[in-house]
Amino acid sequence: xxxxxxxxxxxxxxxxxxxxxxxKSMLVPGKIQHIICTGNLCIKEVxxxxxxxxxxxxxxxxxYDEEMRYPETKTLTIGQFKLGLCHGHQVxxxxxxxxxxxxxxxxxxxxxxxxxxxxFTAYKxxxxxxxxxxxATGAYSSITYDVNPSxxxxxxxxxxxxxxxxxxxxxxxxxxKIDFKKTTTTTxxxx
Amino acid sequence: MAKNKVPExxxxxxxxxxxxxxxxxxxxxxxxxxxxxxxxxxxESLDGxxxxxxxxxxxxxxxxxxxxPEIKIKDKDLRNGVSSDIxxxxxxxxxxxxxxxxxxxxxxAAEDISRQAQLLTELSRKVxxxxxxxRIASYGIPDGAGIRSAVWKLLLGYLPADRSLWSSELGKxxxxxxxxxxELLMNPSEITRRLEKSPVCENDEAKSESSGMLSRSQITxxxxxxxxxxxxxxxxxxxxxxxxxxxxRDVKRTHxxxxxxxxxxxxxxxxxxxxxxxLIVFAKLNPGIRYVQGMNEILAPLxxxxxxxxxxxxxxxxxxxxxFCFVELLSGFRDHFCQQLDNSVVGIRSTITTLxxxxxxxxxxxxxxxxxxxxxNPQFYAFRWITLLLTQxxxxxxxxxxxxxxLSDPEGPQETLLRICCAMLILIRRxxxxxxxxxxxKLLQNYPPTNISHLLYVANKxxxxxxx
Numbered sequence: 001x002x003x004x005x006x007x008x009x010x011x012x013x014x015x016x017x018x019x020x021x022x023x024k025s026m027l028v029p030g031k032i033q034h035i036i037c038t039g040n041l042c043i044k045e046v047x048x049x050x051x052x053x054x055x056x057x058x059x060x061x062x063x064y065d066e067e068m069r070y071p072e073t074k075t076l077t078i079g080q081f082k083l084g085l086c087h088g089h090q091v092x093x094x095x096x097x098x099x100x101x102x103x104x105x106x107x108x109x110x111x112x113x114x115x116x117x118x119x120f121t122a123y124k125x126x127x128x129x130x131x132x133x134x135x136a137t138g139a140y141s142s143i144t145y146d147v148n149p150s151x152x153x154x155x156x157x158x159x160x161x162x163x164x165x166x167x168x169x170x171x172x173x174x175x176x177k178i179d180f181k182k183t184t185t186t187t188x189x190x191x
Numbered sequence: 192m193a194k195n196k197v198p199e200x201x202x203x204x205x206x207x208x209x210x211x212x213x214x215x216x217x218x219x220x221x222x223x224x225x226x227x228x229x230x231x232x233x234x235e236s237l238d239g240x241x242x243x244x245x246x247x248x249x250x251x252x253x254x255x256x257x258x259x260p261e262i263k264i265k266d267k268d269l270r271n272g273v274s275s276d277i278x279x280x281x282x283x284x285x286x287x288x289x290x291x292x293x294x295x296x297x298x299x300a301a302e303d304i305s306r307q308a309q310l311l312t313e314l315s316r317k318v319x320x321x322x323x324x325x326r327i328a329s330y331g332i333p334d335g336a337g338i339r340s341a342v343w344k345l346l347l348g349y350l351p352a353d354r355s356l357w358s359s360e361l362g363k364x365x366x367x368x369x370x371x372x373x374e375l376l377m378n379p380s381e382i383t384r385r386l387e388k389s390p391v392c393e394n395d396e397a398k399s400e401s402s403g404m405l406s407r408s409q410i411t412x413x414x415x416x417x418x419x420x421x422x423x424x425x426x427x428x429x430x431x432x433x434x435x436x437x438x439x440r441d442v443k444r445t446h447x448x449x450x451x452x453x454x455x456x457x458x459x460x461x462x463x464x465x466x467x468x469x470l471i472v473f474a475k476l477n478p479g480i481r482y483v484q485g486m487n488e489i490l491a492p493l494x495x496x497x498x499x500x501x502x503x504x505x506x507x508x509x510x511x512x513x514x515f516c517f518v519e520l521l522s523g524f525r526d527h528f529c530q531q532l533d534n535s536v537v538g539i540r541s542t543i544t545t546l547x548x549x550x551x552x553x554x555x556x557x558x559x560x561x562x563x564x565x566x567x568n569p570q571f572y573a574f575r576w577i578t579l580l581l582t583q584x585x586x587x588x589x590x591x592x593x594x595x596x597x598l599s600d601p602e603g604p605q606e607t608l609l610r611i612c613c614a615m616l617i618l619i620r621r622x623x624x625x626x627x628x629x630x631x632x633k634l635l636q637n638y639p640p641t642n643i644s645h646l647l648y649v650a651n652k653x654x655x656x657x658x659x
Contacts, residue, residue, distance in 0.1 A: 001380040003416055026417040031429055122405040129405065153416055157380040164415045165407065175415045176407040 002079055003031060005054070007151035008038030008087070008115035009135035011064065012046050016137035020149050022173050023136065023166065029053050032153075034078060038115030038133065039087035040064050062087040062115070075107050079156040080182060084109035088116035088132070094143070097123050100130045110182055111154075111161070117141060120150045120165060122178055129180060131163065138168065159183075307333045314341055319352045321345070328599035331592055331644075339595070340500040343493070346598040347519045349512065361508070368511035372468060375475045379424045383414060431475065434482050438470045441487045449587065451495060462498065465510040466490055469517060483528040488582045490517050492591055523604050527578045542605070543573045549613045553653055557620045565628045572635035576612050580604075584615075584638045592643050596650075607650070614650035615641075 005027070012018060019027075032054045039062025041047055047067070050057050061070035074085040084107040091099045095117040104112040110128045118141035120134035134150035141147060149168040154161055163178040309327050313319060324345060332339045344350045349364070350357055377385075416425045442463050446452040452466075453459055469490060474482040493516050497509040505512070521528075532538035547569050551558040561567045575583055580597065582590045593611065600607040615638060616623070623631050 001378045026419065028417075030432075031416065122407075124403060124405050155380055155416060157384070160384070162380070162383070164410070164417075166415075166417070175410050175413070177410050177415070178405050178407055180405065 002033050002156040004034045004036060004078055004083075004154040004156060005032045005151065006036050006038070006113050006131065006133045006154060007136040008133055009040045009062065009118050009139060009141070010046055010137045011040055011042060011135070011139035012137060014042060014064065015139035019137055020168050022168060022171075023149065023151065026166070026173070027053055034058070034076075036074075036076070036083065036085050036113055038062065038085065038113060039070065040115070042066050058085060060085045060087050063089045073103075073107060075109055080159050081111055081156055081161065082109040084112040086112070086114050088114035095119070095121070095132070097125065097130065101125050101127055104128055104130060113152075117143065118147045119144075120148075120152070120167065122163065122165075124180070134167075303333055306330060307335070307338065310338050310342065314338070314345075317354055319345060319354065321352055322601075325599045325601055329596050332595045335501075337500040337502050337505065339591070340496050340502075340505060343496060343594075343598060344512065344516060347516045349516050349519065361512075364515055365508050365511040368472075368514050371472050371476065371514075375472050376468065379414075379416070379428045382424055383411070386411065431471075434474050435467075435471055437484070438467055438474070438482050438487070441484055442466045442470070445487050445491050446587065451498075452491065462494070465498075465513075466494060469494070469510060469514045472514065473518065480525060480529055485579050486521070486528070488579045489521065489524075492582060492587070492594060493517055493520065495587075496591065520598075520604070524578070524580070539574065539578060540570070542577055542609070543569050546573055546577070546609050546612050549609055549653070550616055553613060554617050554620060557616060557623060560624050561616075561631065565626070565631055567628060567631050567635070571632055573612060575636075576615070577608060580608060581611065585640075585643070589643050593647070596647050602654075610653045611646065611650040613653055614646055617653075618646060618649060 010016060010019070018024070029052055034056045035050055035054045035058065037050065037057065037059040039060050041050075041059070042062070042064045043066055047057070047059070058074050058076060059067075059070045060074050061067070061072060072086065072090065076083050076085070084104060086103060086107075088094065088100075091103055091114065093099060100112060100114060100123075103114075104125075104127050112128065112130045114130065114132055115135070117132060118135040118139065119132065121130070121132045123130045131152060133152040135141065135147050136149055136151045138147045138149035151166050153164040153166065155164065159182045161180055161182075163180075165176045165178065167174045167176075306327060310324075310332065313324050313327065324342065328342050328346065332342055341350070345352070349360075351360055413420065414423055414425065418425050420426060443453070445463075445466065450456065450459060452462060466487060470482055470486060473486070490513065494509060494513045497512050497516070498506055500506045500509065526532045526535075526537040527539040527542065529538070533540055535541065547558070547562065550561075562569070580590075581593050584590075585593065597604045597607050597611070616635075618641060619634065619639065622634060626634065
């Protein structure tokens with residue numbers, strides 16, 4: 001039972017001041033084992049805050065990040081799953097499933113997490129699953145102003161992943177979930 | 192650190208009982224103040240003749256007030272029959288764990304065998320006569336043939352007196368424990384998975400399509416991992432994690448000197464695992480009291496005895512049996528562990544006051560000296576004596592013997608415990624009367640090794656008659 005928090009596109013301080021209070025109250029240290037962040041934090045303070053939630057933090061660079069040294073893409077293995085991380089502004093057309101699927105095949109991962117569109121989506125295709133956690137602060141994107149703050153928490157348990165989607169709609173936190181199973185096991189070194 | 196002869200200055204009353212045997216000094220070095228064991232109940236006999244394999248019982252620096260039994264014990268002057276029965280020859284399992292053999296007064300082998308025979312006879316009756324069993328057991332239970340394991344289970348009410356009901360009772364209780372474990376030791380992921388078994392199967396069918404948006408589904412009862420709700424299984428799980436960590440730490444520290452409990456062997460690890468499971472299940476079933484440090488110490492002797500049962504079937508189910516016996520044993524003493532009850536009529540402070548009264552009744556001079564003159568607040572020493580049922584004051588084998596009496600006495604464990612504590616004080620009265628606050632406190636917090644049979648004899652004498 002491994003809990004992985006996926007979030008990104010916070011755009012603090014340029015487009016948003018902070019995470020919504022209701023999200024912050026839920027995110028307490030000690031519960032989450034890994035954090036994967038698609039990028040666009042943008043400043044070090046946000047990095048430090050995420051680090052207090054969980055020491056195992058993975059970030060990829062978004063186009064507005066002030067830290068130059070985050071990688072463009074990252075892969076990691078958690079339990080039986082290989083996860084890939086990328087901000088997504090590099091993949092054009094932005095948010096296009098086929099292009100993202102190409103990236104996924106390139107990285108050879110079961111779950112690809114990208115951002116940039118600031119809209120939560122979860123797609124499945126033959127290669128695997130693509131998840132976009134949206135923007136955790138509800139910051140406006142290059143495409144639209146109409147953004148609900150959202151993030152994703154994945155519960156990796158053997159071959160099964162339960163994806164809990166947290167969205168702030170009209171000031172209330174709404175939680176949904178998505179269940180999926182992987183069909184084959186991979187041999188890997190334990191993460 | 193080999194000491195061949197105890198130097199004179201070390202014999203002064205300011206120090207706790209010295210131990211002359213080398214391995215015991217080495218043990219003292221190893222011993223942390225958390226877990227205090229006195230291995231050498233044997234000191235070099237002050238009057239000389241060494242006994243071949245079991246040195247005579249500890250002779251304290253100053254003879255205790257009733258000094259005769261101490262020395263005469265070798266002559267088998269057992270007036271009351273409360274005698275130590277730990278047979279060095281039989282006590283293999285215990286000896287393997289401790290570096291030097293425990294040494295006890297050896298009553299005649301005949302006494303021992305007769306008691307063993309009596310107990311076996313009693314145990315083999317169709318319906319065990321509990322009164323008779325208690326009477327025999329209060330003299331001490333021999334170590335062999337799994338007698339102690341069976342007797343303790345009877346005394347704690349785990350096994351009914353009617354032997355024919357034993358197998359059905361055992362079966363019931365063991366499956367109940369198994370059920371508890373399954374229910375309570377499951378993590379929330381598994382719980383949610385089990386709750387939704389059927390709908391998920393349907394979804395699996397739908398998801399075999401190759402691409403497209405993944406369907407979102409509702410969460411049940413607002414259950415999600417970050418939930419802060421009081422009834423949320425996730426929240427409870429995270430709160431329990433703290434307790435589980437605490438239990439884990441304490442279990443690892445239990446009896447670090449015994450191979451049964453500690454070390455790298457898979458045997459020790461499985462025992463630790465069992466202790467942990469029992470404590471976790473107990474904590475979850477009793478949200479009012481949860482886990483308090485010290486419960487592991489009360490659990491340890493129970494599990495040790497049951498696990499070392501020569502009957503394989505019994506030993507295999509030791510965990511379940513220990514759980515229920517632990518609950519039963521703790522039921523009398525629960526209130527001592529509840530902080531809110533500390534100052535109430537049933538709490539630990541009140542029990543300590545009762546002990547104080549008992550001492551006043553039996554030995555007013557000592558009482559006055561301790562409480563008034565040297566102002567040694569009984570809480571400083573009696574707290575550990577009472578809450579941990581004397582497991583920390585004596586070595587492991589001794590405490591098993593004390594528990595024999597504790598569990599079998601018809602007056603009940605609490606009354607008996609208080610009498611034994613009072614006897615402990617009376618036995619060292621000479622030194623206490625001579626000491627000031629510091630030395631007395633030091634002495635009481637590190638109770639000197641003593642002859643257990645003698646201690647229990649004195650405790651017995653304190654039974655409901657005010658005497659000097």
